[in-house]
Amino acid sequence: MNALKQALDNGKFGITAEMAPPKGYDFSACMEAADMLKGKVHCVNVTDMQSSCLKASSLGLCIKLKEKGLTPILQMTGRDRNRMALQAELFSAAAFGIDSVLALTGDHPTIGDVKEAKPVYDLDSVGILQMISQMEKTGLDCGGNEITGGVPKFFKGAIVTPVYDPMFLQVNKLRKKVEAGAQFIQTQGIFDVDQLKRFMDGIEKAGYTTRIMAGIIPLKGAGMAKYMNANVPGIRVTDQIIEKLAQAGAEEKETGKKGLAMEVGMDIAAEMIAKIKDEKICSGVHVMAIGAEKNVPAILQKAGVSI
Amino acid sequence: MIITQKKPLDEVWQMLEGVTRVALVGCGSCATSCKTGGEPELQEMKEYLESNGKIVTATIIPNESCQKLLMKKELKALKDTDTQAILTLACGDGVQTVADNANIPVYPATNTMFLGQVERVGLFSEACRMCGDCVLGHTGGICPITKCAKSLVNGPCGGQKGGKCEVNPENNCAWIDIYYRLDALGQLDKLKTMRTDKDYKNFAFPRRISIREDK
Numbered sequence: 438m439n440a441l442k443q444a445l446d447n448g449k450f451g452i453t454a455e456m457a458p459p460k461g462y463d464f465s466a467c468m469e470a471a472d473m474l475k476g477k478v479h480c481v482n483v484t485d486m487q488s489s490c491l492k493a494s495s496l497g498l499c500i501k502l503k504e505k506g507l508t509p510i511l512q513m514t515g516r517d518r519n520r521m522a523l524q525a526e527l528f529s530a531a532a533f534g535i536d537s538v539l540a541l542t543g544d545h546p547t548i549g550d551v552k553e554a555k556p557v558y559d560l561d562s563v564g565i566l567q568m569i570s571q572m573e574k575t576g577l578d579c580g581g582n583e584i585t586g587g588v589p590k591f592f593k594g595a596i597v598t599p600v601y602d603p604m605f606l607q608v609n610k611l612r613k614k615v616e617a618g619a620q621f622i623q624t625q626g627i628f629d630v631d632q633l634k635r636f637m638d639g640i641e642k643a644g645y646t647t648r649i650m651a652g653i654i655p656l657k658g659a660g661m662a663k664y665m666n667a668n669v670p671g672i673r674v675t676d677q678i679i680e681k682l683a684q685a686g687a688e689e690k691e692t693g694k695k696g697l698a699m700e701v702g703m704d705i706a707a708e709m710i711a712k713i714k715d716e717k718i719c720s721g722v723h724v725m726a727i728g729a730e731k732n733v734p735a736i737l738q739k740a741g742v743s744i
Numbered sequence: 745m746i747i748t749q750k751k752p753l754d755e756v757w758q759m760l761e762g763v764t765r766v767a768l769v770g771c772g773s774c775a776t777s778c779k780t781g782g783e784p785e786l787q788e789m790k791e792y793l794e795s796n797g798k799i800v801t802a803t804i805i806p807n808e809s810c811q812k813l814l815m816k817k818e819l820k821a822l823k824d825t826d827t828q829a830i831l832t833l834a835c836g837d838g839v840q841t842v843a844d845n846a847n848i849p850v851y852p853a854t855n856t857m858f859l860g861q862v863e864r865v866g867l868f869s870e871a872c873r874m875c876g877d878c879v880l881g882h883t884g885g886i887c888p889i890t891k892c893a894k895s896l897v898n899g900p901c902g903g904q905k906g907g908k909c910e911v912n913p914e915n916n917c918a919w920i921d922i923y924y925r926l927d928a929l930g931q932l933d934k935l936k937t938m939r940t941d942k943d944y945k946n947f948a949f950p951r952r953i954s955i956r957e958d959k
Contacts, residue, residue, distance in 0.1 A: 545893055547912075
């Protein structure tokens with residue numbers, strides 16, 4: 438059984454990390470990160486051309502991680518593939534023992550690094566989940582044709598953005614994702630635990646339950662925080678956090694000691710993880726280190742969480 | 745309405761290379777409203793061509809340029825005029841309707857942009873992508889297939905910032921507009937229905953419809 442499913446089903450605190458395939462075919466940095474994450478997290482999400490920037494495919498790195506003994510979560514967007522291509526990829530994934538998929542709509546090519554590309558969007562995130570659930574239930578492909586030699590089953594995930602106005606739209610879309618078969622939900626990066634609590638209350642009031650893993654982005658400095666606030670939808674780093682990072686940055690300059698701001702960012706991430714677990718706010722955490730995956734084990738250790 | 749825009753004159757001029765005697769066909773409907781193929785635009789084109797040494801043999805403005813039989817009748821005016829080519833100042837459909845009725849080359853003087861709304865004189869916005877599977881009954885009369893850059897049917901993506909679209913910050917997020925419209929109509933429950941099976945079968949082109957008994 439999928440490691441994350443097993444943990445969540447048994448009421449354990451779920452821990453996932455995230456990796457992006459390289460721009461090219463040199464997977465060595467990913468493999469080094471994989472060595473460090475092995476045994477520290479239940480699963481590793483592999484992004485599908487995040488921010489619409491051209492990378493090696495998600496399936497490729499998922500296979501590599503699987504070979505190394507990690508449990509990958511195949512992220513799939515509807516941006517580049519129609520329903521046929523998505524389902525075809527799922528068959529291939531299953532053949533390599535990949536048993537978890539996370540569905541997203543996908544960022545538009547115009548915000549990425551191949552702006553000339555024609556987007557697809559045959560199915561949105563809800564549609565992808567529905568297609569997989571339908572396949573599992575009926576044994577038929579998305580065209581209603583029989584699948585030969587057994588139907589693959591997936592532990593299905595989706596995402597949600599807790600910082601959103603009007604909130605009704607996010608809570609409502611999340612409900613659709615759950616109804617379409619999402620079994621776990623990862624959030625966009627959280628920087629205000631009270632805000633996360635209010636979001637969780639909103640879901641409870643909407644009258645459905647699901648297993649939500651809080652998204653954690655360890656910040657590397659005040660600049661990164663400000664950049665994300667200005668450019669990444671659904672991200673709101675608090676002034677208090679920016680101030681702490683800025684102070685550490687200033688100290689770095691004064692003393693010549695490198696990495697102080699990053700240390701502070703890791704501490705903030707660890708504190709949030711510990712609070713989310715201790716106060717039972719969410720079912721787990723999803724750590725998105727954005728290239729600094731080597732820091733993830735230390736953050737988890739500081740937070741006092743393990744698989 | 746079919747929204748058209750004038751092609752650059754250079755491009756029009758290149759298409760007419762080697763042609764001396766040319767007829768102009770406009771349209772009394774959409775292209776007149778778009779100021780691309782009405783009376784003044786045909787006159788303007790006539791003056792341009794004539795001042796550059798061409799002979800305009802006729803100017804025709806049918807009530808609608810997309811009616812094949814009407815066009816056939818209108819083009820009879822070209823008989824015995826020795827016209828070498830026709831320049832059509834209508835939409836792409838108009839160009840083809842002319843071409844189907846003519847045995848000389850037909851060239852477009854416009855680019856056909858979209859099916860849209862006249863917000864006010866001279867201001868047009870795309871409203872319908874003619875997907876063949878209308879969802880407007882669920883969305884407060886705002887089309888997410890057209891107004892959402894991803895044509896999403898189940899609500900917004902996470903890409904909006906301050907209610908504006910990630911693809912073009914000048915555009916509102918269609919789903920936020922839909923939300924406020926449905927809220928005002930007391931129909932927010934409509935957003936709860938799952939619509940995952942957007943059927944693109946009816947979108948496969950070219951499409952042809954007959955409501956005639958003889959097909």
